[in-house]
Amino acid sequence: MHITIVLCVLMLSSVAFASDIPRVVVSIKPLHSLLAGLMRGVADPVLLVDGNTVPWEFHPDAAQAKAIEHADVMVWSGPELEPGLAAALAKDRPHGRVFEVLASEALKVLPARGDEAKHDPFFWLDSRNMLILLDSFAELMIDMDPERASTYERNWQRMAESLSVIDRVMEFGYRDVSGAPVFFYHDTHQYFEQAYAMHVAGSVVDVNEGESTDTARLLMTHGKVLAAGGSCVFTEKGLREPNLDLLIDGTEAEVVELDSLGTGLAGGADLYVDLMRNNFAAISGCVRKLKPPSEVSDAFEPPDVSRSPDRLRPRYVMMDQYGRTVSQDDFKGKLQLIYFGYTSCPDICPTSLAVMARALKMLGA
CATH class of the missing domain: 3.40.50.1980 (Nitrogenase molybdenum iron protein domain)
Structure with missing residues (x-):
């Protein structure tokens, strides 16, 4: 009898623990990819726009509307990309948290070409935006589910390294x-x-x-x-x-x-x-x-500048315009113009060039 009671208690505890897993619903595949990586080994987030339709023509069916209503976290792009989903959320707002990506002040959000009153919704095609979102999503999941913080941190590190590599390859x-x-x-x-x-x-x-x-x-x-x-x-x-x-x-x-x-x-x-x-x-x-x-450039292997596992203390590397690592000793006896940015071009990037030109003008050059 004692064994039966213990087993029942364990089963009930297991069910209660499983029910605490956040129910996450995500609108589009690129965003779903980040959440799926962060939740690896925990649960699978629900994907709404699976490819059978385009986001701006998507309207949730009854089952999807129910999933949205009961979501602990609802992640979507915004009305610019998903107007049908915007209408559904306005009508039946989820009981949990809603993360609207294009409303995030942390991201680089561009105005639509030719209409500055609208947002360009294809934010994920700049991988630095996705690195920023990955950090935001990790913090969100840890706040929602602190008992699995170590799992989210481990998954964050794996995803951050993967995103950083593809960004450097393209850069x-x-x-x-x-x-x-x-x-x-x-x-x-x-x-x-x-x-x-x-x-x-x-x-x-x-x-x-x-x-x-x-x-x-x-x-x-x-x-x-x-x-x-x-x-x-x-x-x-x-x-x-x-x-x-x-x-x-x-x-x-x-x-x-x-x-x-x-x-x-x-x-x-x-x-x-x-x-x-x-x-x-x-x-x-x-x-x-x-x-x-x-x-035509030759195949180039970018240097290994892995993203630090500590989000609050990232590492920095100094490189010249040819992608070669430099140190303070290289600066001695020379006039240097140093540009601090988050890019890692081996050449002078367009943004860097504009900033440098303005700096030189301010110096009277």
């Missing part, structure tokens, strides 16, 4: 996506363009306008593609491009498909890094063909 390889004008059917890559110095010369459709096509804009972009000679035109997997043939008619453009929403990728912790790696390879593969051999 050091930025010359492979820059130096030649490229075109997008859907205007999805403003964040990527700014982060990695890519030159987007034109696009046809703004997705936050419902993918509607403006004829004048289409014809103007076609003229630019025609004038460019050889060029790259990027489309997005899962999105409609009914006027693609007209856009490239009579041009020498190469059409390359990207997958910025992760439509063709299996959801999970590895999705975001795979998405960025695949997109970068597709973009650079086309851009490199447009350049003379002398301007």
Whole structure:
């Protein structure tokens, strides 16, 4: 009898412990990837937009609405990307916490091109935004579930290292996506363009306008593609491009498909890094063909500057414009202009160049 009572107590305790696991619901695959990585070994967050529809056309069904209502944490992008979800949240707000990414003051949120009153919703195409979000999500999960803090910290470290590596690979390889004008059917890559110095010369459709096509804009972009000679035109997997043939008619453009929403990728912790790696390879593969051999960079392995496991005390490395590590001894007897930033370009990055130019002007140079 004593054994039976003990077993019953253990079973009840186990059920109670399991019920304390936060129920996390996430809107899109890139965000879900971060949460899935942080919750590895704890639970699987619920994904709403699984690739069968696009975020701006998504409306939760009855089962999804119930999951949202009972969520302890609801993570979504914002009304700019998910208007249908915004309406659902306004009608039936979850009983738990709601994290609206585009409302976060910690992120770099760009205005929509041509309409500064709106946000560009493709924030995840700058991997530094995702590193910031990873920290925010880790703090959120630890606050919600302190008993598993060590698990979240361990998973955070693994994810942070993975994201930092892909960011450095793209940062050091930025010359492979820059130096030649490229075109997008859907205007999805403003964040990527700014982060990695890519030159987007034109696009046809703004997705936050419902993918509607403006004829004048289409014809103007076609003229630019025609004038460019050889060029790259990027489309997005899962999105409609009914006027693609007209856009490239009579041009020498190469059409390359990207997958910025992760439509063709299996959801999970590895999705975001795979998405960025695949997109970068597709973009650079086309851009490199447009350049003379002398301007095509060799394969480059970035230095191992692993992200510190202590978020409050990150490590820093000083490098010159060629990516070589320097020390204080290198500064002796020389006039140096030192720029502090979060980038790690082996060359002078566009943002760094602008800051340096302003500093020199202030110094009277």
